[in-house]
Amino acid sequence: MNGWMGKILRVDLTSGACSVQPMKTSVAKDYIGGRGLGIYLLNQEVDPTCDAFSAENPLIMATGPLTGTGAPTGARYMVMTKSPLTGAITCSNSGGIFPTEFKRTGYDAIVFAGRSEKPVYLWLEQEKAELRAADHLWGKNTHQTTDMLLAKTDAKAKVACIGPAGEKRVLFASIMNDKHRAAGRSGVGAVMGSKNLKAVVVKGKGRIPLADPDRFKAFNKQILGTFKEGVKETPLGLTVNGTAGVVMATHNFGVLPTKNWQQGTFDGWEKIHGEELTRRFLKKNSACYGCPIGCGRKTQVDDPRFAGEGEGPEYETVYAMGSNCMVDDLAAITKANYICNELGMDTITMGATIACAMELVDCGYLSEEQVGRSLQWGDAEALVELTRMTGNREGFGDLLAEGSYRLADRYGHPELAPVSKKQEFPGYEPRGSQAMGLAYATSPIGGSHMRGDPAYFELFGVPESMDPHQWEGKAKVTKAFQDLSAIIDSAGLCIFFAVRNLAAKDLGVAPVGILEYLNAATGADYTLDELMQAGERIINAERLFLTKAGFSRKDDSLPKRLTETPAPTGPAKGLVCQLDKMLDDYYKVQGWTDDGIPKKEILQKLGLA
Amino acid sequence: MHIMVKVKLYGDLKKYAPGDHNQFSMSLEPGATLGCVCRMLSMQKGDHVSLINGRRSEQDEKLADRDTLVFIPQISGG
Numbered sequence: 001m002n003g004w005m006g007k008i009l010r011v012d013l014t015s016g017a018c019s020v021q022p023m024k025t026s027v028a029k030d031y032i033g034g035r036g037l038g039i040y041l042l043n044q045e046v047d048p049t050c051d052a053f054s055a056e057n058p059l060i061m062a063t064g065p066l067t068g069t070g071a072p073t074g075a076r077y078m079v080m081t082k083s084p085l086t087g088a089i090t091c092s093n094s095g096g097i098f099p100t101e102f103k104r105t106g107y108d109a110i111v112f113a114g115r116s117e118k119p120v121y122l123w124l125e126q127e128k129a130e131l132r133a134a135d136h137l138w139g140k141n142t143h144q145t146t147d148m149l150l151a152k153t154d155a156k157a158k159v160a161c162i163g164p165a166g167e168k169r170v171l172f173a174s175i176m177n178d179k180h181r182a183a184g185r186s187g188v189g190a191v192m193g194s195k196n197l198k199a200v201v202v203k204g205k206g207r208i209p210l211a212d213p214d215r216f217k218a219f220n221k222q223i224l225g226t227f228k229e230g231v232k233e234t235p236l237g238l239t240v241n242g243t244a245g246v247v248m249a250t251h252n253f254g255v256l257p258t259k260n261w262q263q264g265t266f267d268g269w270e271k272i273h274g275e276e277l278t279r280r281f282l283k284k285n286s287a288c289y290g291c292p293i294g295c296g297r298k299t300q301v302d303d304p305r306f307a308g309e310g311e312g313p314e315y316e317t318v319y320a321m322g323s324n325c326m327v328d329d330l331a332a333i334t335k336a337n338y339i340c341n342e343l344g345m346d347t348i349t350m351g352a353t354i355a356c357a358m359e360l361v362d363c364g365y366l367s368e369e370q371v372g373r374s375l376q377w378g379d380a381e382a383l384v385e386l387t388r389m390t391g392n393r394e395g396f397g398d399l400l401a402e403g404s405y406r407l408a409d410r411y412g413h414p415e416l417a418p419v420s421k422k423q424e425f426p427g428y429e430p431r432g433s434q435a436m437g438l439a440y441a442t443s444p445i446g447g448s449h450m451r452g453d454p455a456y457f458e459l460f461g462v463p464e465s466m467d468p469h470q471w472e473g474k475a476k477v478t479k480a481f482q483d484l485s486a487i488i489d490s491a492g493l494c495i496f497f498a499v500r501n502l503a504a505k506d507l508g509v510a511p512v513g514i515l516e517y518l519n520a521a522t523g524a525d526y527t528l529d530e531l532m533q534a535g536e537r538i539i540n541a542e543r544l545f546l547t548k549a550g551f552s553r554k555d556d557s558l559p560k561r562l563t564e565t566p567a568p569t570g571p572a573k574g575l576v577c578q579l580d581k582m583l584d585d586y587y588k589v590q591g592w593t594d595d596g597i598p599k600k601e602i603l604q605k606l607g608l609a
Numbered sequence: 610m611h612i613m614v615k616v617k618l619y620g621d622l623k624k625y626a627p628g629d630h631n632q633f634s635m636s637l638e639p640g641a642t643l644g645c646v647c648r649m650l651s652m653q654k655g656d657h658v659s660l661i662n663g664r665r666s667e668q669d670e671k672l673a674d675r676d677t678l679v680f681i682p683q684i685s686g687g
Contacts, residue, residue: 234656237682248619249684254663275620432663460684461658465665571663 002211003065003522004028008041009107009129011122013195014055014114018129023108029524029534030607032490034064035091036538037109038080042089043541045111048549052084052187053169053194055115061102061160061200062109064492068100068208068289069216071517072224072501073494075099075289083186084194085171085349085403086421086446088546092174092188093450093489094160095288096181101158104204112197121161121199123153126206134198139164141342142176145199154203161199162189163344165391169193170401172349176341180296180311181288184346186423186445211523219516227292227501238295238496239285241274243315246427248273250319253459253468254570255429255436258323259377260355261418261561264429265570268328272318276330286311293496299334306335306384313337313347316449319427320351325358325383332380336387343391349403352424354386356404356417365411371396421446421555430562430579432572433458435466435474437563438582439482441556442596444542450489452482456499463505469571471578475585477507483535484509490538491518511535537606539590540598544608553596556583611636612674616646620682622657625650637672644668646678657682 001023008021023037031040038060045058059081066074077099083090102110106127119134137145142163149159160177166189173189174182183189192198210216237245250256251269258266270276277297286296300309306329313321313334321333340347360366361375368374372395375382389397399407404417404424418425423446430437435454443451457477458468466477481499488498491514502513515531518524526534546555562577587594591602603609614635623631627650635646643659643666659666660679672678 234683237684245620246684248681249658252619252660252663252679252681253665459665461665467664469664571660 001025001028001522002209003069003518004033005103005106005108005206005208007107009110009124011110011112011129011131012114013112013116013120013131013197016116016131018131028065029526030537032064032487032518032534032538033108034062034067034076034078034490034492035080035093035486036490036534037062038078038091039089039538039541039545041109041111042080042082043545045113046082048082048545050082052082052087052191057082057191059112059188059191059195059197060109063099063103064490065522066517067492068103069210069521070220070290071493071521072220072227073288073291073293073497074492075291076489076492076494077102078489079175079183079188081188081191083445084169084190085187086423087549088421088446088551089444089542090186090188091445091451091489092183092185094175094177094181094183095291095494096178097289098158098160098177098181098202099492100289101204102202103208104206105202106204106206110200112195115194116196119196119198121149121197121201123201125154125203137198138167142344143179143342146179149199149201153201157201157203159199159201162192163342163391165343165345165401166190166193168393168401170345170390170393171403172346174344174346176344180341182341182346185348185448189344210521212520216517216520219520223501223513224292236293238293241278242295242297243274244277244313244318245274246315247318249459250427253432254567254572255432255459255468256323257319257418257425257427257429259326260324260359260416261425261429261559263569264432264567264572266323269323271328272322272330272333274315277313277334280330281334288494291494291497295496301331301334303331305381306331308335308338310338310341312341316426317347317351320348320355320424321383324351324355326377327380327383328378329380332384336384339384339387339391343388345391348426349424350387350390352418353400353404353407354383356408357386357400359416360408360411360413363413365413415559415561418559419447420557421551423447428455428459429567429572430558430577431567431575432570433468434471434577434582435478437558437577437579438474438478438586441558441579441583442482442586444546450485450495452478452485453495453499454478454481456481457507462500463503463509464507466507469575471582475582475589479586479589480507480509482539483532484511486535486538487511487514487531490534533606537608540602540606540608543592543598547597553583553594556596610639612639612641612672614646614672614675615677617677617679619680622652622680622682625652641672642668643670643672643678646672652680655683658684
């Protein structure tokens with residue numbers, strides 16, 4: 001095979017046996033890789049009704065056919081499993097260098113099955129897989145773990161691991177790779193911890209074979225040339241201020257979630273904006289493998305209260321821990337972000353859960369005595385301290401470790417949790433960004449912006465702008481973006497480059513550039529229709545898993561705060577998110593029943609019946 | 610009668626401000642468009658996104674008294 005390595009490694013953690021399975025050509029073409037391969041394998045492996053922490057729930061890591069090829073941003077891998085936070089699937093995505101190194105060992109994917117009795121890590125050196133004892137690593141944070149493993153194995157190896165949060169099954173624990181990159185969402189780290197798998201260490205020398213290297217190189221030159229020409233005059237905002245630069249846009253559009261999603265504007269936004277991060281803490285940019293953007297931030301905080309160094313924060317972290325908690329202290333946000341990376345936790349769910357706790361206290365549903373400390377809006381020290389306590393499941397942190405839905409439900413007010421399918425939303429307010437509400441509600445992982453990102457057409461004007469306040473016509477475009485995201489995630493690319501540079505410049509966003517890259521890399525001769533259908537197939541295969549796990553329209557939901565309470569401030573003042581109307585349209589566009597179940601016709605068309 | 614609009618310039622766009630402040634008011638002829646304001650401030654095309662009262666707006670949109678115009682650099686990703 002070309003583009004694909006053609007092999008899947010299966011690691012049985014219960015018995016310790018490692019075996020190799022060939023990747024079928026038809027599966028590769030139909031599901032592309034990464035996210036698509038992940039859902040194909042998950043559907044093969046497990047009953048969707050299983051307990052996420054049971055040994056039968058596999059943990060799947062999958063690269064895409066463009067991972068490591070040199071295609072711009074072709075740096076990513078996907079972690080697929082059943083989520084302990086949502087009960088739906090995870091598809092938690094990360095970049096860095098680890099995914100490329102992993103693919104160079106000769107495998108497209110690893111399936112971890114069963115559960116080890118004792119802590120172990122996988123040492124994978126050029127096709128040779130070995131489970132090794134990890135008792136000495138248990139309890140270590142992600143940075144310590146990485147350093148110890150590199151010293152033990154090979155300084156040039158790459159590490160993905162969990163921290164104490166994953167070991168203690170914090171329901172939103174992440175898997176960190178290259179120390180600072182996160183497969184952050186939906187609790188993939190908790191599943192890894194439940195398997196007693198501390199880390200995956202990879203060292204690969206293999207070349208990634210390309211079907212037509214000349215064709216690939218020529219197209220790469222063309223795409224990178226156009227990109228570089230475009231940013232010559234005005235560098236990309238992402239390069240200059242990182243993703244945190246988006247604060248300026250979301251506040252001014254009135255969609256910066258603030259005070260646990262009560263409003264979409266934050267008076268202190270200029271103190272937490274990317275420009276401030278650049279001015280105060282940035283040491284230098286960092287980039288994933290093959291990325292011409294370099295949105296990563298190497299930062300350092302000297303303020304003695306919150307001193308530390310690491311990477312980030314990203315926009316999502318700044319919203320969740322900043323405006324959403326009414327915290328305008330960027331040093332504290334950055335410190336809490338470092339703690340999340342070191343203990344191995346998702347910053348979105350962490351910040352959103354603390355904000356939810358702040359509102360529970362504000363409303364008198366939860367007392368500060370129960371929390372064990374003060375917890376008022378804007379309390380920067382509480383943010384940092386509770387983040388640390390959560391990663392260690394210490395004191396009140398043990399309740400925060402369950403996420404906002406379970407916390408709010410425990411105190412009798414689940415409606416205060418900013419979630420869909422029990423997963424917290426990223427930082428775009430659906431009352432002022434209607435399609436984002438639809439995307440949150442219908443995402444297969446619960447609240448997420450990365451499974452089809454309507455901010456592109458509602459806020460960024462890419463490929464063209466649609467009025468963010470109108471709901472009509474959003475279902476079709478949202479579906480097109482969701483299908484595109486499935487293709488991007490499966491190919492091994494990053495959404496930041498692909499949406500602008502590798503999709504058609506109309507709201508159908510046909511993946512024209514990805515098509516050329518995939519055909520040059522794999523020789524699979526995809527037609528545009530076949531590739532777009534692969535995107536649909538992946539979305540429907542995921543929906544089938546959710547359907548079997550008991551999900552339907554009732555779960556494609558948003559809190560009443562967003563659908564019934566009009567926005568109180570900003571440009572979206574007076575609006576609610578018209579989710580129900582959009583859902584009716586959306587299911588029709590998808591070929592699903594009014595209850596959100598894929599119909600036989602669409603499943604037959606996609607070969608899923 | 611003239612109309613008054615409030616203008617806010619953020620990021621690099623502060624360089625287009627007529628004085629030291631990135632937020633100021635402008636007095637315009639009735640019927641003035643967003644494009645008129647951009648020309649008066651000598652703003653380059655393509656380096657910014659324009660919002661009238663928080664909504665993305667095009668150059669030919671007419672302005673009303675007490676509108677707030679926000680200009681932010683081109684946005685990408687998030």
